[in-house]
Amino acid sequence: MHLLHLEDSLTDAELIALVIQREWPACRISHVSDSMEYRAALERGGFDLILSDYSLPGFDGLSALALAQAHCPRTPFLFLSGTIGEERAVEALKRGATDYVIKDRPSRLVPAIRQALALLDEAERLRRTEAALRENEERFRQITENVAEMIALVDPNGRRVYLNPAYREWGDPADLVGTDAFREIHPDDRDRVRASFAQTIGTGAGRRGEHRMVLPDGRVRQIECQSSVLRDSAGVVVNVLLVSRDITERREAEARLREQASLLDRARDAIIATDLDHRIAYWNASAERLYGWKASEVYGHRLDQLDLGFDQARFAAARAQLLATGEWRGDFRLRTRNGETVLVESTWSLVVENNGRPRSILSIDTDVTERKKLETQLLRAQRMESIGTLAGGVAHDLNNVLTPILLSIDLLGSKMTTTEDRRLIEKTKASASHGAALVQQLLAFARGAEAKRTQIDLPRALNDLQSLIRQSLPPSIQLTVQCEDDTWPIQADTTQFNQVLINLCINARDAMPHGGRITIATRNTTVDAALAGVNPGASAGPCVRISVIDNGSGIPPAILEKIFDPFFTTKAAGKGTGLGLSMVAGILKNHGGFVQVESDSGRGTTFHLFFPAVAEVPPAIVREDRPAPAKGRGEAILLIDDEPVVRDTLQLLLQRAGYRVFPAEDGGTGIAAFTQHEKEISLVITDMMLPDQIGTQVVKTLRSRRPSLPIIAISGMMASGQFDELLHLHPRVDCLAKPLSPSVLLAAVRRGVPMAAQ
Numbered sequence: 001m002h003l004l005h006l007e008d009s010l011t012d013a014e015l016i017a018l019v020i021q022r023e024w025p026a027c028r029i030s031h032v033s034d035s036m037e038y039r040a041a042l043e044r045g046g047f048d049l050i051l052s053d054y055s056l057p058g059f060d061g062l063s064a065l066a067l068a069q070a071h072c073p074r075t076p077f078l079f080l081s082g083t084i085g086e087e088r089a090v091e092a093l094k095r096g097a098t099d100y101v102i103k104d105r106p107s108r109l110v111p112a113i114r115q116a117l118a119l120l121d122e123a124e125r126l127r128r129t130e131a132a133l134r135e136n137e138e139r140f141r142q143i144t145e146n147v148a149e150m151i152a153l154v155d156p157n158g159r160r161v162y163l164n165p166a167y168r169e170w171g172d173p174a175d176l177v178g179t180d181a182f183r184e185i186h187p188d189d190r191d192r193v194r195a196s197f198a199q200t201i202g203t204g205a206g207r208r209g210e211h212r213m214v215l216p217d218g219r220v221r222q223i224e225c226q227s228s229v230l231r232d233s234a235g236v237v238v239n240v241l242l243v244s245r246d247i248t249e250r251r252e253a254e255a256r257l258r259e260q261a262s263l264l265d266r267a268r269d270a271i272i273a274t275d276l277d278h279r280i281a282y283w284n285a286s287a288e289r290l291y292g293w294k295a296s297e298v299y300g301h302r303l304d305q306l307d308l309g310f311d312q313a314r315f316a317a318a319r320a321q322l323l324a325t326g327e328w329r330g331d332f333r334l335r336t337r338n339g340e341t342v343l344v345e346s347t348w349s350l351v352v353e354n355n356g357r358p359r360s361i362l363s364i365d366t367d368v369t370e371r372k373k374l375e376t377q378l379l380r381a382q383r384m385e386s387i388g389t390l391a392g393g394v395a396h397d398l399n400n401v402l403t404p405i406l407l408s409i410d411l412l413g414s415k416m417t418t419t420e421d422r423r424l425i426e427k428t429k430a431s432a433s434h435g436a437a438l439v440q441q442l443l444a445f446a447r448g449a450e451a452k453r454t455q456i457d458l459p460r461a462l463n464d465l466q467s468l469i470r471q472s473l474p475p476s477i478q479l480t481v482q483c484e485d486d487t488w489p490i491q492a493d494t495t496q497f498n499q500v501l502i503n504l505c506i507n508a509r510d511a512m513p514h515g516g517r518i519t520i521a522t523r524n525t526t527v528d529a530a531l532a533g534v535n536p537g538a539s540a541g542p543c544v545r546i547s548v549i550d551n552g553s554g555i556p557p558a559i560l561e562k563i564f565d566p567f568f569t570t571k572a573a574g575k576g577t578g579l580g581l582s583m584v585a586g587i588l589k590n591h592g593g594f595v596q597v598e599s600d601s602g603r604g605t606t607f608h609l610f611f612p613a614v615a616e617v618p619p620a621i622v623r624e625d626r627p628a629p630a631k632g633r634g635e636a637i638l639l640i641d642d643e644p645v646v647r648d649t650l651q652l653l654l655q656r657a658g659y660r661v662f663p664a665e666d667g668g669t670g671i672a673a674f675t676q677h678e679k680e681i682s683l684v685i686t687d688m689m690l691p692d693q694i695g696t697q698v699v700k701t702l703r704s705r706r707p708s709l710p711i712i713a714i715s716g717m718m719a720s721g722q723f724d725e726l727l728h729l730h731p732r733v734d735c736l737a738k739p740l741s742p743s744v745l746l747a748a749v750r751r752g753v754p755m756a757a758q
Helices: 010-023 035-044 061-071 085-094 106-146 165-170 187-203 248-266 285-291 312-325 369-413 419-447 458-470 494-510 529-533 580-590 644-656 667-676 695-705 724-728 742-757
Strands: 002-006 028-032 049-052 077-081 099-102 150-154 160-163 207-214 220-231 237-246 270-274 280-283 327-335 341-352 358-367 453-456 477-482 490-493 516-527 541-550 594-599 605-612 636-640 660-664 681-687 711-715 734-737
Touching: 002 010, 002 035, 010 028, 010 106, 028 035, 035 061, 049 061, 049 106, 061 077, 061 085, 077 106, 085 099, 099 106, 150 165, 187 207, 187 220, 187 237, 220 248, 248 285, 270 285, 285 358, 312 327, 312 341, 341 369, 369 419, 369 644, 453 494, 458 477, 458 494, 458 516, 477 494, 490 494, 490 605, 494 516, 494 541, 494 580, 494 605, 580 594, 580 605, 636 644, 636 667, 644 660, 644 681, 644 742, 660 667, 667 681, 667 695, 681 695, 681 742, 695 711, 695 724, 711 742, 734 742
Parallel strands: 002 028, 002 049, 049 077, 077 099, 477 516, 636 660, 636 681, 681 711, 711 734
Antiparallel strands: 150 160, 150 237, 207 220, 220 237, 270 280, 270 358, 327 341, 341 358, 453 490, 516 541, 541 605, 594 605
16 A cells, blocks of 8 residues: 655654554555645545644644545545644544544554554445445436336325326326325226235235226326335335336227227138248138138148148249239139138238338138139130031031032932932932931030920939930949939920930940949029029029939049030040030020039039929910922922022922922012012022021011012021011911921922912
8 A cells, every 4th residue: 555644753754664564564655744745745646545743843734634635535544643632633533534643652553544444445335335326316217207107106005105207197296296096097997906006015926907097187098007015124015116007009009900800800801911931820710711720720830831732833933923023913723621622812912011121921812713613604605605606607508508419319319210329319318418417416506496395204204214324334333313203394305305414424434434323313493593694595493403423533623614615525536526515505505504513533523404494384386287289380489599509409499399480699689589570479488598688688578568478488597596586477487497308398388389379
């Protein structure tokens, strides 16, 4: 240590130095003998202890003490003198001296120095403690006055001892000191909070709770409060510290979130939120309904790792586009928990933070399975309609080609004399007739040609058909017919009805090469307007649904929508034409019904055939034909047809049958010929598809000239229904469909010519 010693006696100074350095050998002592040296030493500073004589020449000890307190107030100051006296010593201690030692008692010097240094250490510790306390108090003040939480000290009686500035909404914190801490609590919560406060004091355990407080302006706030006890040195609870925060906005936000979640659960779409790795964080009620998994079962799982059957390549491409552009729209064919296949339209949106960094992914999935089925049915119906228009035109042209062939064969047949020639004519006629039948079948598919419909008793019809179908099935396939006796009757062409069921059963047979089961079942049902609306030609009302069910290989989804297209087939070359199912659809449409299909690979196939039920049995129409002469007697016939070959062949046939013919290539020419030879003409034969006008216009024009004029209308499109108005004219127009046979045409002519003669 370093001592400053003020002593005017050099001898005394040396003696004191010996005493001190004997105890502290490393002690450094600076000796000064007058006030000037003393002042200079104090200004330099750096002393741990000051020793001073009391009586100095021209300078006294009290003045030295005053200077020391001015320059280094914390440095211990000891008087060492032989003349201080008790009264002066007391005065020195009062003025701040640490101690005093009489020179004739040098043994007391070392203990006095030790005690002074100890007091210095204690004072320093006390100073640091007080400084730390002041620092802590300042820190506490800064915290309590600047935090948003409301901090209060409350005594055990519930009176406020301290409140921080956060209480200013309830009034001036200074004015609230001493008031009841429970007076602002909502009356409905007050008793509960008092009870909790009492338990906190009684148990000494802190508590957390919520209650409402009422502001001076009447507003109610939701408060969250944490309480803890403060004890004295004896362990007695003296105060309760309450730290409260206003959570009104948080609770309101949580309520809004719950409301929004409730609204999202009411949404029909599946709404899913995931992190950037597609781990599920939100899964609404519609997602549960659509996919079958509960929200609690999928949280934390990756979306693409659920058993939904994602196309992984498409999933990766969608994710890449999402990260690049922030959004992706598309569709997925997915699998639900119970194995059903659903088609969903999905929208992925990237949710970003305020700084623009991606945070999560929001997916909205819409189940469009049924809509796509209806769209497919509608598109199929439109496609069939377009194909029907094309097929109808082709059929019309083919009929015009076949008509002169069939007519010429009969004309040539009468000239054949050898057996070989007649056989050749018969084969030609058979081939042409087969071609004509194919054209009529194509026209029936395309335009809905009217077949010969009768009322069909389904229980009896299916029982008779069962044996016929069995002949086409191997023993490994079981056929079952389930038809209730009260099944409604239908109005249908028996041949076409049988054709439909046989066709479907043959297809089912081909789908079960190793055997299986086919079931034909009927059910009375009602088709509503919505279902009829997406099946063109169908009408709402009572129907019979005939289901053909097999457990074969099924139809893959990729080709399901194509199966009714004409000429579409999955069979090997030579095994099928692709017209079977298109004919089924066409026949059902012509009967005012429709067909639906349900199938999946490996799960079998079901065709539902909807036939309108019969309301009442229509009365039979009986027509009595007048007897006609076997051959013409030179009666004049106006023949209108734009096809030269058809026109020439018909003219030759009629002339050989004994009639005179006025040919015309279009409607205008025909009407002009009728005007010129009106008194001669007994009958008109006209094609209905003329280049200058529709045949119905020609008929109406001629009938306006002669209302009773017999007319025969011919057309390759006669069965389409577009000329039905001719059947209601009086007298009735005889309508014949191309291709014509000579016998049918001449019979119609013979019926018409006698009517003209009446």
